[in-house]
Amino acid sequence: xxxxxxxxxxxxxxxxxxxxxxxxxxxxxxxxxxxxxxxxxxxxxxxxxxxxxxxxxxxxxxxxxxxxxxxxxxxxxxxxxxxxxxxxxxxxxxxxxxxxxxxxxxxxxxxxxxxxxxxxxxxxxxxxxxxxxxxxxxxxxxxxxxxxxxxxxxxxxxxxxxxxxxxxxxxxxxxxxxxxxxxxxxxxxxxxxxxxxxxxxxxxxxxxxxxxxxxxxxxxxxxxxxxxxxxxxxxxxxxxxxxxxxxxxxxxxxxxxxxxxxxxxxxxxxxxxxxxxxxxxxxxxxxxxxxxxxxxxxxxxxxxxxxxxxxxxxxxxxxxxxxxxxxxxxxxxxxxxxxxxxxxxxxxxxxxxxxxxxxxxxxxxxxxxxxxxxxxxxxxxxxxxxxxxxxxxxxxxxxxxxxxxxxxxxxxxxxxxxxxxxxxxxxxxxxxxxxxxxxxxxx
Numbered sequence: 001x002x003x004x005x006x007x008x009x010x011x012x013x014x015x016x017x018x019x020x021x022x023x024x025x026x027x028x029x030x031x032x033x034x035x036x037x038x039x040x041x042x043x044x045x046x047x048x049x050x051x052x053x054x055x056x057x058x059x060x061x062x063x064x065x066x067x068x069x070x071x072x073x074x075x076x077x078x079x080x081x082x083x084x085x086x087x088x089x090x091x092x093x094x095x096x097x098x099x100x101x102x103x104x105x106x107x108x109x110x111x112x113x114x115x116x117x118x119x120x121x122x123x124x125x126x127x128x129x130x131x132x133x134x135x136x137x138x139x140x141x142x143x144x145x146x147x148x149x150x151x152x153x154x155x156x157x158x159x160x161x162x163x164x165x166x167x168x169x170x171x172x173x174x175x176x177x178x179x180x181x182x183x184x185x186x187x188x189x190x191x192x193x194x195x196x197x198x199x200x201x202x203x204x205x206x207x208x209x210x211x212x213x214x215x216x217x218x219x220x221x222x223x224x225x226x227x228x229x230x231x232x233x234x235x236x237x238x239x240x241x242x243x244x245x246x247x248x249x250x251x252x253x254x255x256x257x258x259x260x261x262x263x264x265x266x267x268x269x270x271x272x273x274x275x276x277x278x279x280x281x282x283x284x285x286x287x288x289x290x291x292x293x294x295x296x297x298x299x300x301x302x303x304x305x306x307x308x309x310x311x312x313x314x315x316x317x318x319x320x321x322x323x324x325x326x327x328x329x330x331x332x333x334x335x336x337x338x339x340x341x342x343x344x345x346x347x348x349x350x351x352x353x354x355x356x357x358x359x360x361x362x363x364x365x366x367x368x369x370x371x372x373x374x375x376x377x378x379x380x381x382x383x384x385x386x387x388x389x390x391x392x393x394x395x396x397x398x399x400x401x402x403x404x405x406x407x408x409x410x411x412x413x414x415x416x417x418x419x420x421x422x423x424x425x426x427x428x429x430x431x432x433x434x435x436x437x438x439x440x441x442x443x
Contacts, residue, residue, distance in 0.1 A: 013111060023122040026109060029080060031055045031066055034117055043122070045095030056120075060092040069415040071143050071314060075106025079118045083108050089125065089150040091141040099139070099318075101125040101149050125153045125182075139322045140315030144307035148175070151304045156182035161254075161299050163239075164277040166306035169355030172277035173237060175306055180233040185273050188232030193225050195236055200243035207250065210262035226259055230270040239299060240280035240291060251295045274299060309350040309357065316346060316357070323358050327365050335365045337373045343426055344375040399434045406436065 013035050017024040023040035025033055036051050044051075044059055056076075057063045067090065068074035075086035086106045091099050102122050109119035140146075155162050156179045164172045173192060180190045198206050209224030226234060236242075242250065253259040254274060258267045276299045285291035309316065320337065328334055337345065341364075350356050364377040402416070409415040417427040 017119070020121055022124075025056065025120050025122070026111075027056050027076065027118040027120065028115075031057060031076060033059065040122070043094060043124075061090070062093050062097075065412060065415065069409050069412055070141070071415075072141060072146065073143065075104060075120065076118050079106050079108050080116070083116075089146040089153070091146070092122070099141075101146070101153075103150070103153060125149065139318050140312055141318065142307075142312035142314045144312045145315060148304060148306050152178055153182065155179060155302050155304065157184070158302070159184075159273055160301040161274040161276070163282070163300040163303045164275065164306060165282075165303055166277075166279065167308050167351075167353055168279045169353030170306045170308055171354055172306060173235065175304070176233070176235040176237075176275045176277065179275055180235075180273075183233065183273060185232050189229055190233050190235065191225050191229040192235045192237060195238045195241045198242075200245060203243055203246045204249060205262045207246075208253070208259045208261055211264040221261070224259075224261065226253055226272065227268065227270050229272045232272065234272045234274055236274070236276040236299075238278060238280075239276040240278045240282060240285055242291075244290065244292070247292045247295050251292065251298060254295075254298055276300075309353045313346065317342075319354060319357060320345065320361065323361050324365070327358075327362055331365055333365055334371050335368055335373050336371060337364075338375075339425065340375050341373045341378060344378055344380055346426065348380050399436070402431060402434060402436055 013026065014037075017026060017035055017037040020037055020039065023043045024037045025040050026035045028034050033051050033054055033056055036048065041047060041051065046059070051059065057066050061067055063070065066074060066076065068077055072090060073086075073088040075088055078084055078086040085108075088104050088106070090102055090104055092102045094100055101124075103125050105121045105123075107119050107121075109117045111117060152175055162179060164175050166172055176192070177190060180186060193207075205222070205224070207224050207226050209222045209227055211221055249259075257271055258269050260267055282291060282296055282300065286293045286296050309319075324335065324337075345357075345360075352359070360378055360380065363379050364373040368374065368377040405416045413424055413427055413431075417424045
């Protein structure tokens, strides 16, 4: 690359990217930063002379190798290989070293000397604390999680109803709050309803409210949850548990925006944005008559699947660190996992997902001796009992998986371990068991 492309002295190029309101940067074939606008320099707390010539993944990702080697979609490869515009979601680190989700639009930029660079326009999607909810956090860099964040970000600006699908404990309320906080209704109320706690006899009164004397013992008027969400977001968690007899009433309220309190004669109106969540197979519920088809299509205009923890094992170390930090702060501790405890955690399937991981860590901090969490403190099933001996076909499948990862990540053991969601030490043992070699070192 010629000298004038590795310094910010090219005034025409610099003035072009300075026109961007969002952080913008130009990157060459070797992942080096050629120019950065004012917004980019402010976002990462660096001056031009501290940026130009450095690798983009070093500045924004805090990594020592390109992000595609760690399982993330990289616009660099698409733009230089195909000359196509690429849109991705990444985890970047801000000027204070805090992770945040950003949307990146990458496109080819032809410089005055005829050479092509990757132009990246970066839009902040979720600041570091934007996905916090009580003691739970949506944290991670894995491709499945970033894909879900991308879908949530696109859906947030729309008034369309959203159905969040996923196993129990994956963070559906976190996602619902994210949708609300990024929507035009962010200044309105966010009303969360756990539909499993509303029996049929109380559903209508809780959802739509009641007037004085509506039933025996009723001495006052009550504002319902639907009305309480006016001009905001109504989040129906586990929507598949709504009694069948009540589904028609909910459908009418959603379609017309009107309802009556129990015991009332006047029709009232509430403009709400609906977000629903379920861990059920809703299409099967419709097919078996347990859920109204018309209501299903009313709430599932946009369906977003949230990944289980098994699908994003690479995020477990980041989640453990984030959750332990909160648990330790609440308990005045500085507990950390031993290597053996890390191995046990990474092998566990976590059917309860992030909620289970949080509970496991809370238990471990409470029971561990000193500041080191050992495997027995976790309360997880013994590895020897939980993991039966691998069959020859499973053994061969693992070998093929390791060979494919080695080829994909060019033998980078750290990148391979991240992709598998295991420690490098555990990966080293697996490679040794199959007598495999990487380009970094023999095993």
